[in-house]
Amino acid sequence: MEEVKKDRREPEKIDLIQLLQEFGKALRRMFWAPVLLAVLLAAGWGTRTWLSYTPQYASEATFTIETISDSLSDISGSSNYYDKATAEQLAKTFPYLIQSDLMRSMLQQEMGVSYLGGSITAQAVPNTNIFSIRVTSTSAQEAYDILNTVIEVYPQLADYVIGTTEMNMLTPPSLATEPYNALSLRGSIVKGAAAGAFLGLLLVLAYAATRRAVRTSEDVRRRLNQTCLATLPRVRFKRREKAIDKTVSIQNQLVSSAFQESVRSLRIKFLRTAAQRKSQVVMVTSTMPGEGKTTVAVNLALSLAQNGSRVILVDMDLRKPSVKKALGVTEASKGMPELLEGKGEQVKDYLTPLKDVEHLCLLAGDVPAANARRQIESQRLEKVFNALRSEADYIILDTPPCGLVGDSAIVARKADVSLYVLRSGGAQVSHILDSLQFLGASGCPMMGCVLNGVQEAWSGYGYGQGYGYGSRYGKYSYRRKKEES
Template structure:
């Protein structure tokens, strides 16, 4: 107890490897999120660039300025001395003169407009009397007209500052044929796409960082305060012809020695717990569908029968019976729905023996019409009492208790429970809620079975994996069992 208390009080260390595992798994399921955000952000920035784009046109002219007063000429009749002496003055005054309020007023008067649809910029070449004027506007004609007016008005305004001047145009202004700022949304779209992808990856990383799931036996002890009695490795089959046996059971040699050895270890530890509790009827359940409870049920029953015990495996998942499919059995048979409906079917007559084993099945081929009512009927307890006379162990494959309330009623009839956890599949908080709900039934929890462990967990180092399907029908029963506890 003190050790568990210290574990709870100690701050949890950040396991980078675990975070990366969660990130990779989350990315495999949520790879669409970065892609979606990339497309959305790229489209939004592209749309923003398109809506904010305004085509701009420019007209430009280059010219020289010199004084019109010939008295400043030297003996040889040249004004070069003046041009050099006044170049610095012209360079300083020219930009301010062009953009002055006086110039703006003169231009508006010359053009007969209330405001100028354009911006004027001026440049000079150092130590020369070479200048350039550039007018930009949303209208190519307005830019051209303002530039022409500017070349006419400038000498008039310059008279107030530097005296009589002359402008000698070196280039001829023209009406711009196309905007100088072409619309190029590619850069904006690429920036948005990168931003969206980074944002999506950050969301997945945050999800992986905050998500707590069970991946190893130490997590079961630390987060659930329970005992892990077995760790089953993942099992997968190579893609060959469909004719090969793909049943995940200890009777199939294709599953590998690691899986078979893990199941035998589960049998040994289960028998130890069953002897302590004098348990004959064991219920196998999980939090959610797809965690492998039916696979664990079938293999526990098989390995117990291989050990010499008489075992009956009961398919109590009346909504989605799957025991026969898991074992690869196609022989028609009747199950609990027929027995609970009271159609006169004898319990012993409904049992289906498995060849070359001491295992018997009570499993049908169809789902029950009203599984909740049948599982709550007194007839179920009477059937289990009859089965106790026929076997040493009875293994009950029940629905997941994390989304259905069926398991709570069955748990009261069982002697102990095995809880199956698929590695990394369910949040710890959801598992804790389900275990607390299950504990209210008073059943003894014999331990947890960690299923689908990655290579290196459990000491086998194999990369097995098997999939699950056919659980879509649970969707309409997806309310949490705590909300249905009053019905049992």
């Protein structure tokens, strides 16, 4: 008891390889998420860039500035001098003067405007008397006019601070012919697509990391508190030019030996457990469609019959019969819906011996029941099961998924034990636990679980099984999975 409590307190370790495998599965299922986000963000980013784009034009001028003083004169009578101290003083004061509020006021007055739309920046080349002015605006003409006005006004403003100055133009202003900030929609679209794809992958990774599913027999014991009777590997049929038999059956020679050995192991444990509990009627169910419950029921029945036991395999999925298809049987026959609707017929008259397999009979039809719920709840069902008990050693019932419809819980009241099929990495643990609790309320003991579709690390097995309810069954609508090939 202390060990169980200790295990519950320990945090669950993250298996990186398992996480990557789950991420790959989730990405195959949710590949549309990164694609959709990439398209949406690319369109949004591109539209935002296009709507917010405003062309900007720039005019620049480069010149030297010299101070003029009366204290020092040259031979011609002018007093021009330039030294390092003056350069440092100009470098500090020039940008300040150009960008000051006083300069903007003088520019507005000189240009006769109440608002100056352009932006003015000034820069001094260190340790020189070379300076540059750059004016940017949404109008090329406005930027050009402002720059010319700055050149005219600056000497007047400089007289108040550093004395008389003289500007010698190195690069005169020019009227811009095209904006310097060219519109780049391609770059914005690429950035948006990359951001969307990255965000989509993060969402898929988060989904994979938070998804709690059963993948190993240890998960069955630890997360579900159930016994795992057997694990069946995935079975994948290679693509061939000719049509091949793709029934997942131990009779099919194309099915791997690993799958056949796993079924034999399931039979051995089944016989031991059934003998201990004196169980004869065994229902096989699952949480969701596509987990392989019909495949398990069919192969368990085949293996028991090959071992010499008299077996009746009953298709109790009255909404979507699938046993005959799983066995590859095409001959017409009547099943449980016809038997429950009939009056006075003997149960043995509805049993169909399976060709090439001794001791195995089918009670499976081709037509779904018109009112499956009513037939499942009929009093005649109890009589049918009592009659079946006298005809075979084991009655295997293939029932609908108990996580979606309530038929299995009703059938469970007539069965001795239930065998629960789980697909590795399939339904969420919370959903499985809810289904097990719902099934347990019927009072039917749990024989154990079969973990189906286990992907071995170095095996080449793979398995795909189709299952689905059509829309004519109302809200119980299932989606059929494609068979892997």
